[in-house]
Amino acid sequence: MNAPLEGGRLYGAGQPAVEGHALSARGLAYAYAGAASVFADVAIDIRHREIVCLLGGSGCGKSSLLRVLARLEAPTAGEIRFLGEVLTAPHPRAALVFQQASLLPWLDAAGNVGFGLDFDHQPALSRSERAERVGHALSAVGLAGHAHRYPAQLSGGMAQRVALARALARQPQLLFADEPFSALDAITRAEMQDLLVELVHRWHTAALLVTHDIDEAILVADRILLMGGAPGRIVREWAVDIERPREAQPVAVTALRLDILNALHALRAHSYEHHQTEGKT
Amino acid sequence: MLRLILPLAGLAAALLLWAAGAAWLTQRMPVAADFAPLPSADALWQLVGGGDLWPHVWLSLKRVLVGLALAIAIGVPLGVLTGLSKRFAQGTTPLFQFLRMVSPLSWMPLAVMVLGVGDAPVYFLLAFAAVWPILLNTASGVAQLDPNWLLLARSLSATRRETVFRVVLPGITEHILTGVRLAIGIIWIVLVPAEMLGVSAGLGYFILDTRDRLAYSELMAAILLVGALGYALDYLARTAHARWLHR
Secondary structure, three states: OOOOOOOOOOOOOOOOOOOOOOEEEEEEEEEOOOOOEEEEEEEEEEOOOOEEEEEOOOOOOHHHHHHHHOOOOOOOEEEEEEOOEEOOOOOOOEEEEOOOOOOOOOOOHHHHHHOOOOOOOOOOOOHHHHHHHHHHHHHHOOOHHHOOOOHHHOOHHHHHHHHHHHHHOOOOOEEEEEOOOOOOOHHHHHHHHHHHHHHHHHOOOEEEEEEOOHHHHHHHOOEEEEEEOOOEEEEEEEEOOOOOOHHHOHHHHHHHHHHHHHHHHHHHHHHHHHHHHHHHO | OHHHHHHHHHHHHHHHHHHHHHHHHHHHOHHHHHHOHHHHHHHHHHHHHOOOOHHHHHHHHHHHHHHHHHHHHHHHHHHHHHHHOHHHHHHHHHHHHHHHOOOHHHHHHHHHHHHOOOHHHHHHHHHHHHHHHHHHHHHHHHHOOOHHHHHHHHHOOOOHHHHHHHHHHHHHHHHHHHHHHHHHHHHHHHHHHHOOOOOOOOHHHHHHHHHHOOOHHHHHHHHHHHHHHHHHHHHHHHHHHHHHHOO
16 A cells, blocks of 8 residues: 655655554655646654644645645645554544635534534434534634524634634544634734644644744644745754743744744755756756 | 615605606696506505405416526526536527527517417516526526635535535525526516516506506506515515525
């Protein structure tokens, strides 16, 4: 089942996927039909209960990587293991959160949170089990009293809370979030970042958070992966062991921030050189 | 408060204009006295209280429902197809735009020749007039579906049936209802002239009949009734739309 892997040019590539992790991928590549590769030779491990931030500029392929890891798109090469098993379709215990809440406007908050739990390919639940999950998820995001409000009646922050609850209701082992807070105002965003960390810890799930916001990555992540280049690769990794709440650790946070900015600078310089030499040949 | 007063003021102004116009016309031909608001209101009262008018109203409403149902049955699937398939859209857009711009009443002689005298040509004309807004709104609804809804469905490993019935159809219902509302307006406008040809009942027929009977105040009453019923139908469609969106 293992696809032949390209040599270990970059971090992690070439080793077999790790079975004890929430998610483990090796040698991943993706290209749209007839176009250049979006990313290539990507290896990622996400441990149980770990928050990993995938950081990169727009167009670096991080959202595509998230979709491939969630198996919404098939990789052109490589292998993904979810809870040890090779992933060939979206897994019921992996949940998604998008930049927009994307709630279904014809369902109330509870209907949105419970949406899809009764689908054929989801684990069978009784009606009362479903209702319990929905109620539990809604109160986890602080919206217990708003179950019967409709999306048109919710603020942006509340809608994104419902979207988070919709993900939690699947009792995920892994939460995929694609810039989930970037459409929110700064104050709401800070609230939601705290909420996400709290929920990940309380619900014993892991999370992969795609972001272009360095501060968000530093405040939220247990580990930061920097993505860049063309095709996109993971070029640097930082384990963030700054004590929480990280807002109270300005020295360590600033140091890490500078380190990331330097890495981004080096990445730009490298790609600039690359363009220069390409231009000459 | 202003929201209640302004519409009433507009209606009152129209009433005054109507009264003034009828008075002016009456000076030139006395028979026009029947067109004035008071005799018309009196006639409307008599008609609504009596039993002669209602069969015409029910028949017209039935024709509206049948025409609308046909238009939905044809327009929604064609609209979904147009929204989903670029090729189908490219192949049909010029044809649809062409047909849309032909006044449906132009088909009347042909419809009577093919479908015979009676209800069938009226149904055909109403459906033909109403199908376009439904088709076009359905197509734009499909094109505007939030791609994240489809991603969500895919992340839930939704079957094709689940995707269509739980995401796509509810997702385009708002647009279908917009199309239905426009369609009701068009049907109601086309209905009256369509009923003036080849049928012996209905509000359109009733208006011609009042003219032949020289019952001009009844004619004005019928016009008022047509407007009021049309307003009520539009109100129903608007309410359905707002309820669906919970606004």
